[in-house]
Amino acid sequence: xxxxxxxxxxxxARRERVLTFLExxxxxxxxxxxxxxxxxEVPREAIEALGxxxxxxxxxxYNGVAILSRLPMEDVxxxxxxxxxxxxxxxxxxxxxxxxVCLYCPNGGELxxxxxxxxxxxxxxxxxxxxxxxxxxxxxxxxxxxAPADLDCYDPVGWxxxxxxxxxxxxxxxxxxxxxxxxxxxxxxxxxxQFTWWDYRGAGFDRDEGLRIDHHLINDPVVRRLxxxxxxxxxxxxxxxxxxxxxxxxxxxx
DNA sequence: ATGGCGTCCGAGGGACGA
Numbered sequence: 001x002x003x004x005x006x007x008x009x010x011x012x013a014r015r016e017r018v019l020t021f022l023e024x025x026x027x028x029x030x031x032x033x034x035x036x037x038x039x040x041e042v043p044r045e046a047i048e049a050l051g052x053x054x055x056x057x058x059x060x061x062y063n064g065v066a067i068l069s070r071l072p073m074e075d076v077x078x079x080x081x082x083x084x085x086x087x088x089x090x091x092x093x094x095x096x097x098x099x100x101v102c103l104y105c106p107n108g109g110e111l112x113x114x115x116x117x118x119x120x121x122x123x124x125x126x127x128x129x130x131x132x133x134x135x136x137x138x139x140x141x142x143x144x145x146x147a148p149a150d151l152d153c154y155d156p157v158g159w160x161x162x163x164x165x166x167x168x169x170x171x172x173x174x175x176x177x178x179x180x181x182x183x184x185x186x187x188x189x190x191x192x193x194q195f196t197w198w199d200y201r202g203a204g205f206d207r208d209e210g211l212r213i214d215h216h217l218i219n220d221p222v223v224r225r226l227x228x229x230x231x232x233x234x235x236x237x238x239x240x241x242x243x244x245x246x247x248x249x250x251x252x253x254x
Numbered sequence: 255a256t257g258g259c260g261t262c263c264g265a266g267g268g269a270c271g272a
Contacts, residue, residue: 009260009261009271010260010261010262012261013260013261013262034261034271036261036262037262060262060263061261061262061263061269061270062262062269062270062271107270107271107272108272109270109271109272115270145271145272162272163272164272197272199258199259199272200258200259200260200271201257201258201259201260202257202258202259203258204258204259211272213272242260243259243260243271243272
C-alpha cells in the first residue's frame with residue numbers, strides 16, 4: 001500500500017497537475033491539504049474516474065483537506081482538535097485496517113501573534129484527540145508546518161527560533177510523537193537532508209532552500225510494514241507547481 | 255526592515271501562507 005500526502009495549495013488552481021499525478025503515480029491512498037475551496041468545488045468526478053473514493057472537508061478560501069482511496073473507506077470523520085473551530089484542517093478514514101489521519105496543521109504566523117497561540121493550542125488538542133487512536137494501526141499524514149530538527153531546515157542558523165522551527169512548536173510535535181508515533185521518513189533516511197516545501201519567492205526550489213514539514217507519523221504496527229518514504233520532488237518543478245512536493249509512504253501488505 | 259511569489263476574493267489591494 002502507498003499513502004501520499006500532498007499540500008496542493010488550491011485544488012482548483014492545481015487541477016491538471018493533481019489529475020496527472022494521480023494518473024501517473026496511482027497511489028493507493030492520498031491525503032490532500034489546502035484545497036482552498038468548498039466540497040462542491042473539488043473535482044470529485046474526475047478523481048473518481050481515476051478509481052478513487054473521495055472524502056472531503058472543504059472550506060471557502062482557506063484550508064480544506066481530502067482523503068482519496070482506491071479501497072473502501074470506513075468511519076470517515078472530521079478531525080477538529082479545538083471546539084467551535086471553523087477551520088477545516090483534519091479528516092480521518094480507515095482503509096484496509098489502517099487508520100489514516102489527514103492533517104493541515106496551522107501555520108502559526110508570527111511568533112507573537114494569535115495565530116501562533118492557536119497553533120500551539122491546536123496541537124495540544126490534537127494530542128488528546130489522537131490518544132485513543134494509537135491502539136490500532138495508525139498513520140497521521142499531512143502538512144504539520146513544523147520542521148522537526150535543524151537537519152530539516154536549509155538555514156537553521158538564520159531560522160533559529162522562527163515559526164516552523166521554534167522550540168515550543170517542536171515540543172508540541174514531540175508530545176504528539178510521544179503517543180507512540182515515529183517520523184517515517186527519518187526511519188528510512190536518518191541523516192538525509194531532504195525538504196518537502198520550498199518558498200515560491202527567491203527561487204527557493206532552484207536553490208534547494210526549503211523545509212521538511214510534510215510528514216507521515218506512524219505507530220509500531222505500521223513501522224513493521226515500512227518499506228520506504230519518497231519525496232516526489234519532480235512534482236515541485238515548473239511554473240504551475242504547488243510550493244509543496246508530495247511525500248509517499250510505501251508499506252508492505254499487512 | 256521589507257519584500258520576494260502565488261492564490262483567493264472580488265473588482266482595490268489586502269489577507270494569508272511558511
